């Protein structure tokens with residue numbers, strides 16, 4: 091092609107009367123680059139033939155065979171997902187270090203399978219031709235493709251990654267795992283999803299149960315629970331406090347040095363007035379100035395170092411206690427309105443105090459006696475003046491503390507309430523907007539905020555008043571020292587320089603006390619914040635280690651449950667007693683307000699009974715290791731909430747170590763795999779905090795899969811079909827059937843008689859007491875005998891008749 095164009099250009103040149111000389115030089119130039127062009131053509135030919143070779147079926151299967159050792163080994167969820175994700179393969183092909191084998195070869199089979207993906211594959215191929223030198227397109231040894239797989243694993247390190255991000259290159263790569271999964275032993279395939287899911291070796295269940303997670307423990311440890319990490323909040327607190335103490339000790343050394351160097355200025359003044367001015371010695375002045383300049387630099391450096399240490403101490407304090415405080419708050423909020431979460435704000439408060447000017451004043455305060463001694467050395471009268479003012483300032487400090495502690499405390503309480511309202515507003519933003527409740531919501535928040543601000547103004551007024559008194563006292567003292575010093579100078583007891591120096595040193599002695607008074611508010615708030623942090627950490631029930639137990643079988647014993655909510659006299663549950671064998675299923679029925687949800691919460695330990703016990707495998711729920719218990723049960727609450735993140739992360743209870751196989755298993759068990767597969771992004775669909783883009787029924791079904799994640803032995807489902815259509819209802823029935831097959835003990839709270847077909851036993855709750863309990867048929871017969879057949883479809887279980 092190049093040669094032809096060269097000839098043509100020559101011909102055109104001749105025809106147009108272009109000068110011979112210029113036509114000749116062009117031909118010469120083109121001839122000169124001819125070898126290079128030929129070489130380029132040869133290499134392109136070679137590259138094309140390589141690509142044709144690479145597209146053979148043999149190469150595809152070779153590529154596929156290389157995958158198993160990589161994907162079958164235990165990996166984190168993010169890693170396994172990365173292997174499954176389609177996007178990275180072409181990315182690898184653009185990497186000059188990586189073998190192009192895996193990305194290039196599937197392009198042609200993909201074209202057959204999915205026309206749309208063929209275009210993408212072609213793009214990938216073109217990129218390959220442009221960017222990959224031919225020698226690297228050769229088939230590589232088995233170790234090379236390992237790199238091509240590991241590469242995307244790194245790229246997939248981010249935990250949540252919607253699949254649409256990968257779409258431009260996705261389809262070409264999607265065909266690759268399809269080929270792979272047919273040949274790879276030990277891989278599970280999600281139909282309709284993007285690729286193979288690596289299976290993780292399952293621990294052998296001690297009781298022949300459904301297997302799955304036993305709390306993250308290795309298979310060799312049979313069914314015994316392994317804690318992820320020991321929980322020791324008290325130890326974390328001690329470590330953090332130790333760090334602060336240690337760093338404060340170092341800061342104190344720098345503070346002492348700083349304060350000693352501060353004396354340089356009064357000494358300089360004293361020397362100038364009493365020595366330099368009298369002797370008129372320029373040399374002395376220069377020497378003194380050099381010394382004072384050095385001292386000032388040194389003091390500034392020491393001051394900077396101590397501030398830097400304090401800043402790092404504050405960061406370390408927050409870093410060490412952040413996770414423990416959040417964990418303890420999450421646990422403590424179980425029995426309250428969630429105000430414990432604000433303890434994270436307390437941590438912030440302590441952190442701010444650690445870098446505040448107030449703390450520096452507190453640290454400077456112990457050095458005050460040094461300055462007082464210095465003033466005493468100048469003249470005892472002046473020393474006593476400073477001591478007297480110091481005492482006055484201490485009294486002012488105490489009065490300030492008394493006058494401000496209460497309003498500051500009240501301001502803080504009101505602020506906590508306002509923050510809780512804010513939190514609830516953010517959670518209920520949809521309803522607030524739909525019902526135009528913004529003015530009311532803002533009003534409630536405004537009331538507490540106004541209370542907080544009123545108290546703060548009151549406290550700050552008092553604080554400012556006392557701070558002004560202390561400042562005035564200090565300035566008056568300095569004036570008094572100058573006046574009395576002048577008198578003493580007139581009397582010849584001290585020199586003029588001494589008068590000025592003593593005034594400066596006296597001011598320096600009193601400054602930390604004044605600073606402490608000004609920052610008292612911050613100090614008292616930080617002290618209270620620290621106390622709340624310490625209380626939360628030391629009193630957390632997570633601190634107490636429980637015995638490691640085997641994976642439960644699912645036996646449930648409920649004994650004489652009484653529940654009277656705190657602060658009320660209402661008996662919600664009264665003498666509730668029943669038992670279930672492992673694998674048995676129970677439906678709790680009853681009218682609205684009968685106490686079903688309360689009982690359900692009690693069965694999963696989210697509220698504790700006033701008296702009585704709930705036992706799983708004979709062990710009271712209070713005595714189960716909290717983590718182990720949670721891992722072995724499932725719960726679908728009445729009010730379903732999903733976490734912001736992908737569907738797969740939600741099913742996996744946000745556990746980073748969950749494998750795709752476990753997620754798939756839960757989805758299958760809950761019979762929601764088909765529904766998820768029909769979503770445009772399947773398991774990678776990202777759910778927002780309000781649950782969008784899922785419908786209420788879809789959310790409920792995802793939450794059902796979450797309840798079945800990790801092969802739980804005991805599951806409580808509260809109104810699991812309240813949002814379901816008939817298809818969802820059927821899927822739920824099948825899910826209950828799967829649970830039965832897997833020997834899972836299931837308690838279903840329902841108002842709908844249709845679900846009762848799947849259960850072994852039925853419990854009728856009336857006004858918090860067990861009215862009927864027994865085998866399904868017996869209970870139904872008993873109800874029919876009383877003129878309340880369940881199949882009437884009314885959903886009413888008749889309080890009056892039973893009572």
Ligand SMILES: Nc1ncnc2c1ncn2[C@@H]1O[C@H](COP(=O)(O)OP(=O)(O)OP(=O)(O)O)[C@@H](O)[C@H]1O
Pocket residue numbers: 655656658660662680681682683684685686687688689728
């Ligand atoms: N913390 C509490 N403080 C006061 N009353 C409570 C508390 N918890 C539950 N109750 C009361 O206990 C009763 C039972 O509530 P529960 O939610 O368990 O009923 P339910 O049978 O699940 O009703 P529904 O079928 O409508 O969900 C209700 O009257 C409720 O007001």
